[in-house]
Amino acid sequence: MDLPNMKNLVALCVIFFLNSFVAWGYEALPGSTWGQISHDDDTLVGNGTMGYINQGIDWTTLPGGIKFNTFGEVRYRFRSENRAYYNTYGEALGLEFKKSIFHLGADYVWETYPELSDHSNKVQYYLTWFYDWDLQKKRTTGTKGFPGAFWGTVTHDVDSLVGTGTMGYVNQGIDWTTLPGGVIFNTFAEARWRFRSENRDYFDAYSEAAGVEFKKSAFHLGIDYLWEKYPDLNDYSDKLQFYLTWYTDWNLKPK
Numbered sequence: 001m002d003l004p005n006m007k008n009l010v011a012l013c014v015i016f017f018l019n020s021f022v023a024w025g026y027e028a029l030p031g032s033t034w035g036q037i038s039h040d041d042d043t044l045v046g047n048g049t050m051g052y053i054n055q056g057i058d059w060t061t062l063p064g065g066i067k068f069n070t071f072g073e074v075r076y077r078f079r080s081e082n083r084a085y086y087n088t089y090g091e092a093l094g095l096e097f098k099k100s101i102f103h104l105g106a107d108y109v110w111e112t113y114p115e116l117s118d119h120s121n122k123v124q125y126y127l128t129w130f131y132d133w134d135l136q137k138k139r140t141t142g143t144k145g146f147p148g149a150f151w152g153t154v155t156h157d158v159d160s161l162v163g164t165g166t167m168g169y170v171n172q173g174i175d176w177t178t179l180p181g182g183v184i185f186n187t188f189a190e191a192r193w194r195f196r197s198e199n200r201d202y203f204d205a206y207s208e209a210a211g212v213e214f215k216k217s218a219f220h221l222g223i224d225y226l227w228e229k230y231p232d233l234n235d236y237s238d239k240l241q242f243y244l245t246w247y248t249d250w251n252l253k254p255k
Helices: 003-022
Strands: 030-040 047-062 067-080 088-097 100-114 118-134 147-157 164-179 183-195 205-217 219-230 236-249
Touching: 067 100, 183 219
Parallel strands: none
Antiparallel strands: 030 047, 030 236, 047 067, 067 088, 088 100, 100 118, 118 147, 147 164, 164 183, 183 205, 205 219, 219 236
């Protein structure tokens, strides 16, 4: 990380911890981290990793049950092939309003594109949502459940590198059995999309996948077969993908 971005990261950490220590009347100190390591058996993506670490403050609940939050976040996204407009890392400070499955917010992002030797300090507006379910309401013999999930985001970046974008997925799976050690064996089908208005060639894609995974606590280890299309390249990639993902959240407010 170069010196300007190191200074930004230090400033972000200082601001966050000062806010945490002097905060009064707040409701919670929620945080979370998500990440993925993957290997795609093709020459378009190759090996990759992406993720974030977020720490926020829920200040108050507004009328209608809307929570007002401010946060600091570190983000990263890298892959080994066609990296120029994809690989990036950065820090963000933001605020958001949370209601049910929706998060509506704005943040200021210090973002670096290492392959381009370029930086983008910008404001980003976003709406994200996440909803999950289990279609098996009553437990019966045989399968353990039919879990599914729908995640998506719509963003607008005030710059010429990304512009307006959206990404997300819809997943439906079957939990077949619980293996020794509490590991759940799952098979699934999934539809995914990723689009933006600027520098789209190796970013824009939509795909379908079918796969198997093993789930334990915060971790999902899996393999899927992916039918992926790159509309701006008029190209496609049918491939195997191996991955490990993790997610965990917390509340630092003392009980």
